[in-house]
Amino acid sequence: MAYAEKRGTGKTPWRARYKRPDGTLGSEPGFRTKKAAEEWGEDQEAAIRAGRWQDPERARTPFAEFVPIWMAAQKAAPATTIKRQRLLTRHLIPGFGTTKLCEINIFTARAWGNKQTCAQSTVGHALTLLSMILTGAADAGYLLANPMYGRRRQSDRAVHDVTQQQGAVGHVEDDDEEVWAQPEDAYQLYQRMGGVEGLMVLTACYTGLRWGELAGLHRSNVLLKRTDELDGKPFERIVFRIDPKVGALHEVEFALDEADLKRWHEAEDARLVACQEKEWKAKRRKEPKGQVRLYLGPPKNRTSSREVDLPPFLAQLWEEHLKEWPHEYVFSTPGTEGAWWRRGNYSRVLRPAADGREAIPRKRGYAGRGGWEPILPEFTMRGARHTHDTWMKEDRVDRSLRFKTMGWAVTGDIEGVYEHVTPQMRKERLDALEARWERSQRMALAQVS
Template sequence: MAYAEKVYKVRDGRTTKQFTWRSRYKLPDRTWGSEPGFPTKKLAEEWGDEQERLIKAGAWIDPALRATTFGEFVTKFMASRKKRGRTVGTRWDRLENHILPRWEHAHLGTITWFDVDSWQQTMSVEDVTRGHCVSLMSTIMTAAVDAGFITVNPLFARRRTRDTSGDGAAVRPPKIRRDGGARPEDAVLLAERLGPARGIHVLTTAFSGLRWGEGLGLHRDNALLTRRQPWGAGQFVCPVLRVVEEYAEYQERDEDGSKKGYVIQLEPTKNDGSTRDVDVPPFLARLLGHHLADWPHDRPFSTDNGKVWRRGNWSRTFRPACDGRDERPKRQGVAHRVAWEPILEGLDMRALRALHDTMQSEIGVKEPLAFEAAGHRRPGIKRHYQKPTPAMRAERLDGLEELFSKAMANVGLRTLWGRVDLVKPPTELIS
């Protein structure tokens, strides 16, 4: 049973007659714990009795653990949660740039939803980033509960307050300032402008929906494999791209979060839904077949020397093709470069992947196949009951083929690149 004992105050090295009370109670290992600072004996005994009651109920939290700071627990959490390198880097970026400056020295037991919700409204970032930061904090606080540092996560299942006044209510302009976003015609024009070696990457993203890292990680051994499924009295056969890995570019960190420099390396796919075979429409299979026959490297969507594209290097080629560029006159040591009119300012590879999903909706691709092709894990019980059928697959391929043919006609093209040689980039990109 808990009891209380006097603790006399010391002044100038001498014990005085003033005192407070210290609570003494039995810990789970049967040793005695203590908590000082109570003004009366009764309060000290009641506090100790409550600790022993919680210990018997299995709900007791060691006060020393409860006093652990958020920053201290973050180090423990990040060291124990082994995620993909890109995910780890993103978490550390959010922690260092947004979360830890405010919460590093806060004790876990003192963090409340009111304080977190008030803080996130003051963040000078987009609302989606605020949500990601609060979600990461909640994940860490749940881990603290599981580790026995606190009894409850005050952030769990709480709805954030969104700023609906001033700048928070302002409509932010989209990157692509056109109603409806990108069109198949944009993908065709961009592919033609970039030339075969890069244009095939653009078309594959737009008409198969591969993520940026998945496209870079595609190996020629996994390109244009064959899907065979029973269909009626015969078989459904089509070429596929097998997605089993992807390249990720991120800043590598030590377990304590120290920066080690940027790396780009192969990783497993994002989740179980991302590992998949993507059906390829006939026009894209023909173009990829020519490309694979001529391309000398293992990764079909690599640089001219077979290395992985860095995002910055790709942007230097991709952005002028989308946004346009001025003419560069010929001078000593510099070749002439023709001007390019903009195709669609703000277009990026993610927008091309989104175009693929938009086209799937336009041609009525059924949900089981639409989720599979996009690499998304379909939510709900229907994921287990509804499966893509050969008829669904054939309908999707016919629809994508028709959209491509219409896009080619709309921009006045009969062939792409006007040649079969798919290795050399166009002259404008060499100059």
């Protein structure tokens, strides 16, 4: 039976003693009165008998000690695991490493987030991960519940700068909103970038494929023919197929192990020797902490493995592209032996095309270049995916086809269980996209004239 012991003469001299499930005595200090200590101990024994007891000692486990336990229980893609490790080592463990699990709550999390000087999106990702870990602690019996579950972090948008207000009173520009394109914007980017780079951004806008799905496309999965029946007649469509096993290119920064570092140092030594032989000045580069690797793997989730219909104009552009394209992967970098695009490499092409660039005059040894006016500042390939879904919404494409095209899963929705994609839906979407393309060309001709 639980009882109380007096320890010391301070403001909280009493501690509770109670019998734990294994028969040993547990204790909890910090009570002002004997009665309070006895009642707390009796509550613990009652919870033990009812099978709902949580060990207070486990709740006092430091956050940094529980993190490896939680990480070992997770099954995630390499990119997700590395992102979590980066958030933990750079942000969460320095902030909460010695904090007891039971002392982390929405208040302490918000206070920590408000002090951070990194990007607010990074703070948001870190707090989301913190909440996931606390949910794991509750599942593992370290906590009764996750105190952050269902609680939203206060947004810094509540603090307004009147200089950001534009247009009507009370309207504040949302800087975090993804930039999306009108059809004429997509056409201008396609024309300005040209080649495979322009075709890539145009394809993204008219199909909604993710960056990795575009960069990982193989010849065997493009321009496939599918035939349905519509109004008693054959309805042929051209599709891209996202393979369930190797349908996406993943770009992940892996930590270097000892063997990797040894190979890096050997290559660096060889580089320095070659520079010395040519009498070039060269310094030893800083040892890298990680290495970005490209590999083909499954797309984002199960529903991302899909087929996406191409409007007729885009299928024709693709037929012309493949006639002259020598590589197996249809969006590999030009001028190479079919090397995959990296996000950074492609960004160096997209950024000046979308944001504009200054002219550089001709000088000795340099032919110069013309300036570009901005077309769509801050537009990204993710924005192209936003673009396609926005167009489908505007064209009133049925939700079932929108979700299937974008590779989204319908969860917890009875409507999603019963609705299906029909050939008529597909035709209406393709007709709408074709009309957008024709509109963009008319507007381009009008601007020229």
